[in-house]
């Protein structure tokens with residue numbers, strides 16, 4: 001959509017003269033952390049690694065952040081592709097980072113000032129794309145990590161988007177609907193200068209949903225005219241796509257189904273534990289039971305979990321959630337904690353809550369035979385090493401949970417064309433994208449003798465680098 005005259009001018013990566021762009025890049029560089037020269041010690045219990053991919057010797061000092069994890073995987077893939085240091089630096093550095101102050105008047109009349117972020121990581125392959133998260137732990141490092149994951153994810157499934165992410169450091173459970181609406185509207189106003197259907201298209205993520213997207217769309221449209229394509233994950237009534245709400249869960253199920261095919265696993269005799277019962281976890285559980293016939297044995301949410309080795313019926317959980325607001329306390333199931341769920345004896349573990357759940361401290365105790373990552377960034381590189389040594393295949397987030405952004409792409413395309421697809425068409429198109437991408441990631445992993453995660457990064461980095469080169473730096 002064309003921008004109105006007189007609007008604030010913004011820096012666009014590909015439209016400034018090279019010298020100016022170079023200066024902007026320098027100003028935006030991530031502060032360089034002090035590097036350690038010694039190899040980080042492995043947990044004593046982990047046997048020697050047999051997988052052939054070589055991890056870099058140098059790791060960042062201090063606590064490992066979610067962005068460190070993304071950069072670590074990036075560096076391995078970039079080395080396999082023999083990228084020069086300059087190209088590596090160009091591609092991994094976020095394009096733009098915006099921090100905004102969000103003052104709102106609470107229902108009791110008091111002023112509350114919150115902080116929000118929008119990070120645009122890379123738009124070489126298309127407009128920036130990524131969700132908006134409302135959570136007390138939201139911070140710039142996490143948003144940066146999630147934004148770069150979006151760049152790799154959109155490239156893995158080969159849809160014409162770049163990567164972005166946003167969020168507000170807030171506990172939305174403590175806010176009324178009116179307060180959340182005011183917060184969303186002021187956030188949209190503050191990031192209005194960098195979003196738009198051909199600039200950056202937000203979507204729901206943790207603790208945001210179709211209602212939040214409706215407020216964002218409405219707020220943006222007040223200034224720019226009716227613009228449904230500015231956000232995805234909207235309600236159907238406002239231009240949302242059939243099948244968008246379940247899309248991430250459906251994509252996770254397709255990834256699991258393809259894994260089962262590759263490893264000759266009978267899904268009808270497969271037990272699955274799912275951490276997180278929000279949008280992604282709940283749809284994953286439903287489709288696993290209804291369409292794939294797998295047995296969901298454990299589920300959890302922020303309040304705790306439920307475990308029944310004989311299987312948990314989806315409709316019983318939904319009943320419990322509607323009565324108590326949680327899966328915890330489900331009749332006929334044992335109470336478990338979120339940590340216990342991760343370490344249960346089961347065939348497949350699906351983390352579908354927050355990042356960093358599988359780490360050096362618990363990976364050794366994970367008993368699942370396969371891990372399919374529905375959440376973004378649930379596994380640290382230490383845990384990855386342990387899973388590789390234990391020969392537990394991990395289907396990485398940038399492939400397994402890409403169903404959501406894929407159907408977001410369908411929604412955006414429908415909005416631009418002012419045309420509607422029916423549900424069977426959305427499901428069929430999603431199937432095509434997910435199965436093709438799964439095969440391509442497997443091939444890349446085999447070709448370079450690396451894990452599926454590094455295979456997915458190799459595929460993505462190669463596509464982003466080629467697009468960057470073709471457009472001209």
Ligand code: NAD
Pocket residue numbers: 204205206207208248275276277278279280281300301302303338352353354355374375376401402404405
């Ligand atoms: P959601 O807000 O709908 O649900 C989050 C779930 O996680 C809830 O059940 C919540 O109770 C649980 N949870 C929160 N904190 C927890 C904790 N500390 N321990 C255990 N459980 C906790 O969010 P969602 O949209 O389902 O997203 C879940 C994950 O999937 C996130 O990592 C998100 O980034 C990722 N993801 C979401 C989409 C999407 O389309 N919504 C797409 C791709 C990836």
